[in-house]
Amino acid sequence: MTIPGNIGNILTEMAAARGRKKYIFFKDTKFTYSQAEKICNKLSRALLTTGLKKGDRVALMLENSPYFIFSLFAIVKAGGVAVPVNTFLKEREVAYILENCEAEIIISSEKYKSVIKGAAEECDTLKTIFAFGPGASEWGAKDLLAYSGPMSDKPLDIPIDHSDLAVIIYTSGTTGEPKGAMLSHGNLITMCAMANDTYSMNAKDRFLLFLPMFHIYSLEVTIIFPTFLGASIIVLESVMDLKKKNFKSILIFKRPTVMVAVPSVYAALVKADMPKWFIKLLYPVKIHLSSGSGLPVEVFNAFKKKFGTGLLEGYGLSEASPVVAGNSIESPKAGSVGKPLKGVSVRIVDGDDMEVPRGTVGEIIVSGSNIMRGYWKKPKDTADVLKNGWFFTGDLGYMDEDGNISIVDRKKDLILVKGMNVYPREVEELVYKVPGVEAAAVIGIPDSEGDEVIVAYVKKAPDSEATEKSIKQYLKENLANFKIPKHIYFSEELPLTTIGKVLKRKLKEMIMNGQIAGPKIEDAFSSAKDKLAPGRRPESV
16 A cells, blocks of 8 residues: 555545545535545635645644544645644633644634633634634634635645644643644554554444544544545544434444444443344444553453454554554454554663563553654653653553563552552452442552552442442452552542543542542641652553
8 A cells, every 4th residue: 555645645545546435424414535525625725825834733623523524634735733622621721722832723613612712812823713604703713614615626736745743632641731742744644554554454444433533542543544544434423422322223324343442432332232133133343442541351351242352452642643552353362452563663661761571560662653753842841751762651561472562550650558569450450340340440649658548439330239348358359458449439420531531630639629538648638749740641542
């Protein structure tokens, strides 16, 4: 397969080769590759009329819809740099991103008008707000479809190559300011080529897209990659669509073959009312990719038993465009994120950056053409993680004799109990095995003596009979005593990221602020404020 010179060329070449092929399915609407290409070319020209120059940043704050995809390709075709904005952010947070990346244009929708208007008042750089639909002018935006109507639908002739910046993805960080990971056209396109060499997917596949499009996991794996393949994309508005009555009809009539999700989605599918005859005769999905957080072995086994196929857990980060490793379709391994993709090098190192023996836990460092150029306007942060051609992920893991990688935990999440290392994920895996546990998070809270106390937060199923006593008893049968949580709290709602991962930083903040029941440890919170200082934590996908 010939690798296109830039992301915009992917769509142009597929429109030329597969113009009539159905590219996007959204509700009752369909777009072919040819139709999408023409729309994107018009939108690109509309952006250029505002004075957009090559390399200028264009923010993108839209809900899941074909217009997000059109806008993304329109921006890069025009030589701009797309900056997807988390749609859950508030005015101040959006204003920071707009100001930091110096975006003069944002493409949004009426759904976010109050946030955009408020952010615009705090941001000096923003000059133009585009939206889709005739109601745009009523809240100070320009209707991008109407604005682009008179424009030509022919491809633009703007020289863009692999080294040019394509996308800036802002990572959530631990506390303080988010950082913008700079991804080039080459980063994103070679990532597609790597995935194509690793997985048996092709133009006949249909990708089911329901995770937020602004997230790098969704952006690359369910938008750019299927376009690279010439495949189709079935767009759902959100993960909530999986719970709607018409989801089975989507499976039956739109026939998705690839599902890209997070562990919590697969845990829900295990419990979903889906009879064996339906799975055997009508269930169309052949490949299930899982990332975003650790996949509990219990969920892996239960899913395989119900659906007859293994979940393909992978590992990646925004800074890696995003995939680093993935399980093979032939033999997925529970508890492992698989081997590095072809073209990606991975080492496991100690505190002196020396490679450790196989089976030994250390920090995961990565090298490859998928690694970001750096953090936007943050040279010090960039220098901290990009050293001698390697990206230091801050994740702890080990590699077995066959080259399979297992993630142990975040370096920053490691809990020290009287000098002993405790990896929260190991404890969480066991908590998940207790009947009636839907979600679990294990964290360390500093005590007044400078040590840490292990605390577990558990969300139970409605009919669960799990208690603190029963969970602790199970853990005592399977863990050393120093690894057992001193306190176990039950909570209806755990703070989650946009893709369903428990946000431990937020959980700790809620404990310290008294927003959620927490350990009654004398002086713990005052000493914790120093120990929970901001640290580098690239957003995992």
